[in-house]
Amino acid sequence: MVNQDELKKMAATEALKYIKSGMSVGLGTGSTVKFFLEGLSLLVKDGMKITGVPTSVETARIARTLGITVNDEFTGKIDIDVDGADEIDPSGNLIKGGGGALLREKIVASNSSMVIIIADEMKLKEEFIGAFKVPVEVFPFLHRNTIARIEELGGKCHLRNNGNFVTDNGNLVADCDFGMIKDPARLESMIKLIPGVAEVGIFTSLCDMIILGTPGGHRTIKIKKV
Ligand code: 5RP
Numbered sequence: 001m002v003n004q005d006e007l008k009k010m011a012a013t014e015a016l017k018y019i020k021s022g023m024s025v026g027l028g029t030g031s032t033v034k035f036f037l038e039g040l041s042l043l044v045k046d047g048m049k050i051t052g053v054p055t056s057v058e059t060a061r062i063a064r065t066l067g068i069t070v071n072d073e074f075t076g077k078i079d080i081d082v083d084g085a086d087e088i089d090p091s092g093n094l095i096k097g098g099g100g101a102l103l104r105e106k107i108v109a110s111n112s113s114m115v116i117i118i119a120d121e122m123k124l125k126e127e128f129i130g131a132f133k134v135p136v137e138v139f140p141f142l143h144r145n146t147i148a149r150i151e152e153l154g155g156k157c158h159l160r161n162n163g164n165f166v167t168d169n170g171n172l173v174a175d176c177d178f179g180m181i182k183d184p185a186r187l188e189s190m191i192k193l194i195p196g197v198a199e200v201g202i203f204t205s206l207c208d209m210i211i212l213g214t215p216g217g218h219r220t221i222k223i224k225k226v
Pocket of ligand 1 (some may be wrong): 063083095096
């Protein structure tokens with residue numbers, strides 16, 4: 001029996017093959033990315049030169065502890081971004097933000113030439129995403145009104161940790177249940193249009209490649225972006 005951590009590590013290890021010396025590397029957030037950071041630190045110790053662009057304070061802290069150079073103020077296109085996800089559909093649409101880092105994760109992904117998502121195979125859904133509640137980062141100011149407007153789109157939202165979860169950006173996270181999401185791109189843009197929303201954890205047209213850990217070995221899915 002292969003456990004979930006071994007599957008995460010398998011995906012992370014495969015993603016390391018895409019990292020070359022001299023690259024700028026978006027560093028995602030979460031337990032799967034932690035395995036990637038550990039592997040990356042070994043490459044750095046062997047002489048690889050990379051600049052990490054962290055998607056959270058926690059990732060920056062882990063990376064620095066492991067001896068990986070990080071730059072929070074990177075300018076220009078990031079060569080490659082490696083991040084995890086909470087749910088993935090076969091077209092590469094994602095739900096992210098389980099760790100609350102969705103805003104910086106989306107900024108880094110959208111500024112990267114290539115985005116690789118690493119996960120255990122349980123994260124890949126056969127058809128639609130939506131079993132995992134959609135995290136939405138909202139500004140604290142009038143946040144109840146913002147959440148009411150998100151709910152007008154058909155979701156049922158709960159403030160994470162009763163409002164005691166605060167993101168790296170000083171905002172709150174509402175976890176919103178929309179059921180199965182048939183049109184993720186449309187829902188993403190509808191939520192994003194609401195004033196008071198900082199970011200929504202639906203990621204469409206950003207992922208280039210998914211690497212899954214499976215009991216039979218890693219599985220790579222290349223995504224053709226629309
Ligand atoms: C954090 C994220 C993570 O990538 C997502 O929650 C997956 O985490 P894990 O690898 O621990 O399952 O979006 O905001």
